[in-house]
Amino acid sequence: xxxxxxxxxxxxxxxxxxxxxxxxxxxxxxxxxxxxxxxxxxxxxxxxxxxxxxxxx
Numbered sequence: 001x002x003x004x005x006x007x008x009x010x011x012x013x014x015x016x017x018x019x020x021x022x023x024x025x026x027x028x029x030x031x032x033x034x035x036x037x038x039x040x041x042x043x044x045x046x047x048x049x050x051x052x053x054x055x056x057x
Contacts, residue, residue: 001050001052003051004023007023007051008023027046031043
């Protein structure tokens, strides 16, 4: 599982002005590009209160 903060840290490095909701937008774009249904995602799943989990089916 990856939290929003972990993802921002990996992408931006130490100090960043990015908002954690920017991660949500990027996840949404990734889901659309890989054909993952946002209403019932198969590959990138949201773990409420934690972050995201990549799931291979």
